[in-house]
Amino acid sequence: MGLPSGHAMAAIGLTTVMFYGFVSGRLRIEIISLLTISAIALGLYTFPLTGQRATDGLKLAFEGFGNYALITICALMVMGRGLVATGALEPAARALTRVWRLNATLGLLVTLVLAMTMSMLVNDTPVLVLLLPIMAALATSGGMPASKTLIPINSAVLIGGMATTIGTSTNLLVVSIATDMGLPPMSVFHFTPVVLAAAAVALPFIWLIMPRLLPDNSPEGGHLPRQFLAELRIGTQSSTLGRNAAEALRPFGNEVRLVDYPDGALATDDRVRVVTSHSVLEDVMRAMGATTAPAALEERIARAAKNIGEDLAIAELAIAPDSGLTGTRIATSGIAEAHDVAVIGIHQSRRSWSDNELATAEATMAEGDILLVKGSMTAVTALARAESLLMLDGAKEVPRTAKAPLALAVMAVSVGLARVGILPIAISALAGAIVMFVTGCVHFDKVGRALSAKVIVLVAASIAVGRVILETGAAEWLSQLIALGLYDLPAGGVLAAVMLFNTVLTNFASNPTAAAVGTPIAFSLAQKLGIPTEPLVLAVLFGCNLCYATPVAYQTNMLIMSAGDYRFGDYTRTGLPLVLIMVVTLSTLLVFRYHLY
Template sequence: MIDAPSAHAIAAMLVTVAMFYGFASGRLKVEIISLLTISVIALGLYLYPLPGERPTDGLKLAFEGFGHYALITICALMVMGRGLVATGALDPAARLLTRLWRFNRGLGFLTTLVLAMIMSMMVNDTPVLVLLLPIMVTLASRGGMAASRTLIPINSAVLIGGMSTTIGTSTNLLVVSIATDLGMRPMGVFYFTPLVVIAALVALPFIWLVMPRLLPDNSVQTGHAPRRFYASLRLGPRSPALGQLPAAFLARTAPQVELVGAPETPAAVDDRIAVLAPHEALEDAMRALGATTAPAALLDRVHAASRRSREDLAVVEMSIGADSTLIGKRIATSGLAETHDVAVMGVHHARTAWEWRDDNLLEAPLDEGDILLVTGTMADITALARSESLLMLDGAKEVPRTAKASLALAIMAGSVGLASVGLLPIAISALAGAILMFVTGCVRFDKVGRALSAKVIVLVAASIAIGRVILESGAAEWLGQLIALGLHHLPAGGALAAVMVFVTILTNFASNTTAAAVGTPIAFSLAQKLSIPVEPLVLAVLFGCNLCYATPVAYQTNMLIMTAGDYKFGDYTRTGIPLVLLMIVTLSALLVFKYGLY
C-alpha cells in the first residue's frame, strides 16, 4: 500500500494532465499552452512554495528552462540544420534519389528509407522530411509509387533515424539532459545508436514491403501537365556536353527537357540551346549542361545586388497582368535587367498552344497571362511586380548558396564528430558550429528566424519546468510507486516494455517532449523500486517518446504529410500500431540483452 500523494504532487499531476489535454485537443497553439504551463507553475509555486523553499525558488524552477543547456543545444542544432538547407548541401542526395526511382522503384524506395534514417541521425526530423516530401510528390506525379503509399513509411524511417542519436531530435536531448541533471552519467552522441540500428533493420522490411500495402492509393489524376517554360541555355567553357550532340546528352541526363530545334552539330562554348521544360527540369538541365539561362554579365549584376543587400536570391513565377507595360515588348528590349537587377530564366506563353517556329520564342512579344520565371532578390522582384503590374504566383523558391554547401557539411560533421568522440560536450560543439555557420555566411543573421522555432523553444522550456516540478513535488516518486505495484512481478524485459508502452501512449496523444519530461523522473523512481539499473529505464523512456507513428497528432512531421498524402486518422493507426509493437518488442529485448537483465 502506498501513501496518498502530497498536495503539491497532486497539483503537479493535474497541471501535467491539463498540458497533455491541451496538446491533444488542438484548441490552442502549442506556444500558448507551453507559456500557460510555465505561468501556472511560476504563480503556483510563488503563492504556495514547496516545503522548505522560498517563493522566489519557484520562479527560478519555472523559468530556468529558457537558460538550460539542452535548449541552447537544440537552438544551435536548428541553426546548423538551416545552414544545410540554405546552402543546398542535401540537394545532391535528392537528385540521386530521383535517378534511382527512375531506374527501379523498389530499389529507389529502399534507398530513400535508408537515406532518410541516416540523414535524420544528424539533422532534425522536420528538415529531412521537408526535403524528401516534394521529391516523393514529384516522383508520384511522374508515374512513381503513389505519394499516399510512400509518405507514411518515409516519415516512420525519419523518426527511427532521429531516435538513434542524442542529437537526432530535441526529445532525445531533453531526456538525456534531464537524466544527466538527475545524476546519470552523460551519454555520447552515438551511445545507443547500435541498439536502434538493429531495431531499424528488424523494422525495415515491414516499412519497405508491408506498410505501402496497408495504405490506400490516394493519387488524383488532375489531367493538368506541369507548367513548362521556354528558355535558351548558354553553354559555358566547362560544360560536360561540349563535343557531344545536345539531344543525346540531355536524353541521358535530363529526360524531362524537350529540345526545340535540336542542333545537329556537336555542342561548343557559347552555343545556345532552346528548351521547353518545367521549372525543376530546367534547373536539372542547367546543372547537367553547365549552362545558364541569362548572359553572364547580367547574372554577375544580379549576384552583386544580392551581396549588396545581403539578401538571398529567389526564383519566382510572375504572371503578366492586363495593364502591364510589358505587353507587346520582348524580354531583350524590356529593360527589366537594367532597371530592376533581375534575370528572366524562361517564359511560359499562356496564349494558344503555339507551334514551334524557327525564330527564338524567348524573344516573342509578351502578352497578358504569360508567366515569367524570374530570379533576383525578393526586394528587386517585389519592386518589379509593383512597377510592371505583375502578379507573383505561389511557390517562390529560395536559391541555395551552393558555393558554401561543402563548408556547411564540414561544420556539421566537425561539430558532431567532436561531440561523438568526447572531446567537447554536445552543447559546446553545437554552439561553436552554429557560430561558424554565421561567421562563414552559411546562415545569415537576418535569416536566423527561419532556423529557430519559437514553438520548439517554449515547448522545451515548459517541458523542463514540468519535469522539474513533477520531480520536486514528489509526484514522480508517487507515480513510480504506483506503476511499480503493477510491474513488481514482471521480469525486467516486461517492465522495460511496460514503461515504453506507457510513454508511447503519452507521446501519441500528447507531446513527446512533455512525455519525456514526465517519464524521465519516473524512470529514476522505478529504478529504485524495481532494483533495475536506471540507464535501461531512461532509454526505454527515450525510445518510447520516439515511437510516435500511430496518430497524426503525435509529431509535427505526421501532420506535415497528412495533406500531401490525403491521409485519414485510420491510415496512421493501421500502419503505426504494428510498427510500434514491433519496435517495443525488439528494443525491450535488446535492452535486456545489453544490460544483462535476464
C-alpha cells in the same frame, strides 16, 4: 500507498490539463506552453515548496529557457538550416532521383535508408522537407503515389532521429534531464547500435508491407484530386448575374461543393465559397466569369508578370513547420502586398486528432496546409523562398552550393568533437552554429527560419514540468502506482511497459512533455524495482520517439498529412504495427545489452 501531497496533486493536475490542451488542439502549442510556465511560476510563488522561498519557484519555472539542452537544440537547428540553405544534402537527393527512375521498389528502399541515415545527425524536419518535394515530383512522373511513400519515409526519418542523442530535441531533453538527475552523460552514438538493430528488424515492414496498407490517393488510382477551399468573386461581367449559385454550378455536378453563398440571385461583388480541385476551380472561374482575388490584385500580378516577360502560373505550396505564415490568416498575411502573388485556394490540414472537417476560410494557416497561388514563377518562387514553403512540383530555393562543403565540415567537426569527448555537445553545437553564421552558411536575417519558437517554448515548458513533477514528489508517487503493476514482470516486460506508457503520451500530446514526465518516473521505478536506471531512461527515450500512430504525434506527421491526403486511420493502421515491432525489438535488445535476463 497514501495520497500524494498537495503540491504533487497540483503538479499531476497541471500536467493532465496540459496534455488535454495538446490533444484538443483548441489552443496553439506555444500558448499552452506559456500558460503552463506561468501557472508553475505563480503557483510556486504563492505556495512555495517546503523549505524553499517564493523566488525559488520563479527560478524553477523559467530556468528551462537557459537550460543547456535548449541551447543545444537551437544550435543544432541553426546547423541544420545551414545544411539545407547551402544544398549540402542535394547530391544525395539527386542520386536518389536517379535510383527511383531505374526501379521504384529499389528507390523506396534506398530512400528509407537514406532518410534514416540523414536524420541521425540532422533534425527530422529538414530531412523530410528535402524529401517531400522529390516524392511529389516522382509521383507525378510515374513513380509510386505520394500517399504510399510519405508515411513510410516519415517513419524512417523518425527511427533515424531516435538513433543519436542529437537526432531530435526529445532525445536531448531526456538525456539532459537524466544527466541532471545523476545519470552519467551519454555520447552522441551511445545507444545507436540498439536502434540500428531495431531498424533492421522494422525495415522490411516499412519497405514492403506499409505501402500496401496505405491507399492510392492519386487521381490515377480513382481518388479525388486534392480539394481546395476557394472564394469566387462575382464581377460586373459575370455570366451568373441574376442566377443563384446552385444553379450556376449545376453543370459541374459533384465536382464542386458549395460551402457558403448568398441567398437568391447573385449580384456584383457577391462571394461564393466552394470546395473543388485545382483543375475544376479554373473551369469554374472561366464558366462563371468570376475571380478568386480582388480585381485590383489580379491586374497588379498580371502587370508584374508582363513587366518581367513571364506568363502567370498557378502552383501548390505546402507550409513547412518553420514558415512565418503559420498562425496567420490569408487576408492579413501580407502575401499579396509583399510578393505580387494571389492565394486563390487553400487545402487545410486537420487541426487536431479528432478534426475531420474542412476548416473555414477565416481559420489561421498551419503547418501542412497547401496554398494554391497565382503569379509569375519568379514571384511564386520568391514567395516560397521568403516564407519557407515547399513547392510540390519540385521547385525550391536555389542553394548556396559553394558553401555546401563548409557546412558539411562544420557539422562533421561539431559532432566529431562531441563524439570523442573533447567538448560537450552543447559547446560543440554552439560553436558550430556560430561558425555557420560567421561564414555565411546561415544568414543572420534568416535565423528566424532556423529556430522554431514553438519548439523553444515547448521544450522550456517541458523542462519546467519535469522539475515540478520531480520536486513535488509527484514522480515518486506515480512510480509507486506504476510499480504495483510491474513487480511480477521480468525486466523485459518492465521496459516494454515503460516504453508503451511514453508511446501513448507522445502520440496524443507532445514528445518533450512525455519525456519530461517519463524520465523522473523512470528514476524512481529503477530504485523500486531494482533495475539499472539507464535502460529505463532509454525505454523512456525510445517510447517518446515511437510517434507513428497519430497525425498530431510529431510535426513531420502533420507536414505530410495534406501532401499525401491522409486520414487519421492511415496513421493508425500503419503506425500501430510499427510501434509493436519497435517496442518488442527494442525492449528485447535492452535486456541483452544490460544483461537483465
